[in-house]
Amino acid sequence: MGNKLRDEDLNLNIIVNGDKSKKELGDLEKSTRELTARNKELRIEKEKLIRAGKQESDEFKAVTKEITENNRVLKTNETRMTELRKAIGLAALTMGQLRSEQTRLKRLMDSSTPGTEQWKLFKSQLEKVEGQMEKNRKGGERMHLSLGKMADGFNRYFAMISVWVASLTGVIFGFKKASNEFAMFDDKVADVQKTTGLAKDEVLALDKSLQNLDTRTAQNDLLDLAKIAGKLGLSAEPDVEGFVRAADKIAVALTEDLGGNIEESINDIGKLTDIFKLNEDYGIEASMIKVGSTINALGAASTANEGYIVEFTKRVAGIAPSAGISIEKVMGLAATLDQFGQSSEVASTVYAQVVPDMFKDTATYAAIAKMSVSDFKDLLNKDANEAFIRFLAGLNGNNGGLAEMTQKLDGLGLEGKRSISVLGVLANNTETLREQQDLSAKSFEQGTSLIAEFNIKNETMQARLDKSKKSLALITRELGESLSPAMLVSTNGITYFIKGAVQAIRIFTQYKGTIVGAAVGIAAYTIAVKLAAKWDTIHYGYLVVKTAITKAYAWVVGVLTGEVTLATVAQNAWNIAQKANPIGLIIGLLTAAATAYFIFKGKVKEATVEQKKFNDEMERGKELMGQTKTIEERARVMATMNARQLEEFKGNLEDQIKAEEDFHGKLLTEAQKTLDADAKLQELYNNRKADGLSEMQKIMINALIAGRKRELVRELQDQDNASQARLKQLRKYQSDADKISKSGGGNDDTPLSDKELKDRLDKVEAANNKEMALINKRHLEGISSEDQYNDELLNQEIKFLTEKMTVYKKGSKEYEEAFNQSLEKQVQAEKRIKDLLISAEKELAEAKIENLVDGIEKEKAQENQRWSDEKRGLEKQLLDKKDLSDQEAALNAAINATIEEKERLHQDKLRKLKEASKIGDLENLVTAATPVDPNFATLEQQQSFFDARQALIEAQYAKEKQLAGKNQTALKAAERRYNSQMYQLKSDQIDAEYALNEKRIGLAQNYVSMLSGVVDEESALGKALFLFNQGLAVAEVWVNIAKANAKAIAASPLTFGQPWVAANTVQGGIQTGIILAQTIAKFSKKGKKDGGFTGPANSDDQPMGVYHANEWFANAKAVRNPEVKQFLDIFDYYQRTGQISKLNTKMILANLPVQQMYVGGYSSKNTSSSGSGSTVPSTIPTSGGMSDTQLDRLNAVLDRLDSKDFSIAIETYERKKDNWKKITNGGLK
């Protein structure tokens, strides 16, 4: 009960019905209750009497007697109730009745000895009752549970749902990642295209070929290398590929050593090979590898840094090749300089100044080198590097030389002191320089150092992991490639599913035919394969990946620790971590998804092929169906068969005859078996064999035997007779076919003679003329409408032309002519169908909302007209004279009451129509009722209100946090409150946003439902209202879905409201589909253009059929009114027999069942309220006109009518009125 006491309004909306047993049971239960209560009272009374010492009084006796009587009745009731319960069955009992039955049985069990038959019986009955109760209860619980689930949702199943959500999120991100991977790849391809000038296909081929490289470098990085190749001017695919192969080796082997940006280093190396013109001698790949090997060897042999070597070489690349110094010598020099700590910048500058200067000021350098100028010059020209080393060697311990060089370098604009140190270091270490240069030259020559290093680095544990990652990336990329069209719809996770769903629906709508066809094949195939193998494959794939990762981890740990035990411990830790970490799950899901995708992709192709085969088979089947018509059908067109067809037909006939003969044989055997097996027959045979039988007895026994035999083989005989009849027919066909064959039958292969051709043409034409005559006749008789007539004509023409084509020889002029004509007619027929469709569409279009207001106005005018006519009619019936008798006054009062009542109804209808005319204001409601309405001014107001509320909540949260300080419990509580308030706010906001739309839709629906009883459903207005209502229903569905989705997103923003959003959206789609289906069904009903009754239905509101122009309808009330119906029957009869156009008033009057009409009552046929249209007026004459007898009868009846005293009717009326008052004002007074 609530806080306040209010008037209670208890409604019972139940179907009033009858069930004899249940009524009796209810009555008995009631009587038992009453008697038990009465007994209780009587016992108290009895006690009182005993206490008063009145045991012997009459009163005491009466009480005792009543108790005894009551008990007897109670016992009888109990027995009867048990019987009834048994008869009704437990399933039909209410829970209350089951409970009382349970109590009864328990009591009975308590009072009987356990283990006895009686006890067991009660027990089994009790079990049944309890079983039924349990069943009922479970039904209730199930409903409760599903509601409970909805209500509790995240609270009760949080763990389960969160795991699922995590998986789903993983999958979404997985898909997104896959898509990104592909997008990135696409970018790389474009870059390669740009620098190399290769076409996309060539780049893709390059990518494919690079996929075969056994390298740890990621595929996208390889494409980056290809891009560098392009930048270096390589444009031929093999060159690019060679460069990438070599560069990849450099990258793998020297990544650590080159430091910084590996791409830049490779770019530099590529440039060097070009500057030093190595490409010309060795080709790009080999030269890169040689340079890489040199760098690697120098780096490995000393403390020199590989990056330094490249840097120095790059710096001197301008001067060294011109001086004829090879790259390996330069690199050797670079390694030496780095080894002795000289900066590449200064060293390279000194080198770049000194080397040209040696050519300029040869004398000075020759002097330092302690060589003659000419010798030094020769050496310089032959081997500048050697001359440089000689010069350095000369400097060693030569202070004068050093001083001179310092001056010289100063003169060249270099800082002498820093520069001289470079030369000094080199001068002191010429031996090292030579060694380094030798090593460099050797490595360059061999070019294997790099490959060796690459092989080592490409097989490390990390390298193997990288390779696995690379394969996964490749799979992901391919998945992304396939997903990219879907992902193109949106790159934003929030809208993936929503937009995806919309896109999916659109695609499905567009290609539903194809999709369904393919889907059936694929689904069947997938299910079978999945069960057999695919699932294992997916599972296996997952296991392989999981095991590989796990093992890899264990190896690494094992190697690092060197102890197995530690590795085992680490393994366990990994396992635990993997289980706890959803990343493991996500990887698993992604792998499974990727594997499934690949298998699916492969199978789709297979399935498509299979589906195609299946379709082909279906087509072939259809053709066969067309060819292998039944023998009877083919026999009918035997005459038009060609020779080959005739031969084939004869062969089939032969087979069929054989089959029938075999069947006859089989039947005979069967009959014999049946006879032999029958014991009664055997007995009769034995009796016949007995001795001493009289002649009469023998005859009797023989008769019995014959009778028994007939009885036994009757069924077989029937079958045999049918078979014989078929056989006879077949033989007749056979002889006909033979005759045709002999007369040179067959119209294709052997040309027909002119006479034969003419005969057959005549036959076809005669048949056609006959059909045409029939069609014309039907039309003239009014049986077929104009449209039907045209359709029939067209159909017949096509048929005639087709038959004509079978007569003419294929390819002949006449054949072609007939063929063309037939084609023309077929086009005409197609056009006709198209026209029909267009007109149907037009009808739908006309029944649109624009008609609503006009329609309502028209309806109002019609209603006014109708009522004024009816009212006038009623008023005429009023007796207009001064001194009215009581009866006349009563009659007038009754008529006035009727007028008053009808006036009220009329006003009510008008009021409803007037109200509904407001619908015009809501015409654009269907479009206006979208979830987002920019013109909806109050939304802004709402927004500011909710913003204020949000600010308040946030301020409150901030304050609470401040107050909580470091108290974690208080902080958490504050956060919980904040979250809950924010969710409530969001939910309120969503409610408010959608409330107005819902209200507007609801308002419009109210108007429409108000009109439902007022407007005829089949009228234009009715149709318009129906369409409008359906539009509202669709709008309502989507407003609700949008609201639910918005709430779902608010409730679970992390998952973007999934899976509810997707589920809701799908639900919306289904509901819309249902509504549209209703709409289509409503407008695609077959009409009753030919007129006639619509057929029976349970309710008058059930729509049946559509109407056409220039028709008139009688409603259900008219059909039920026997007075009206007799006219309708006449119309119906003439309509059905096609004579309606000739019907006139005289004929109608003549057909009226005059006698029956006025003496009261009507024939059973006429009272039929079902309107089945099967009734025919009993007096329909064969010819029109009214006979004299009939006229006489009519007059006599009219006379009798005149003499009727109406006071009887009024008396009856008065009496009935009183009774009515008594009934209606019932209740206790």
Next chain:
Amino acid sequence: MELALVRKEFVKQILQQEGKELHDNQGKAIAKLLHFHSNRLMDTRPFRVESEDAMDGQFTTQITAYGRFLDIKPKNRVIKEQSKYTHWRQRRRTKAFPIYNRFVFGHYYTIAYRLMYGLTEEVAEGIKKQFDTLNNGK
């Protein structure tokens, strides 16, 4: 049409019977449980059965407001009652006086059951006969 009339009459009869029983039984319970000064609670319990176009029947009953309060379980209610030994005595009572819900809902479900299963052919025939008797005085 005929069946509709019969049904209407049937509903009315059930409502009348059950309404009367409700009134009587409730009256008995009130008389037994409560003591009266003015008899207002007992006397002001009108009930009626009506029939309208929109429904088959309607049963309406009333009880004074404090009757409904008596049917609420109180925390502390002081009642005066007549005793054999003292003229009037005061007593605390924490139980409700079951004079309203018990009867209303008891009869409500009985009405539902009877309406659901009670309109058997015999009953319908009986009602038709009643009509005949009323109309034709048979």
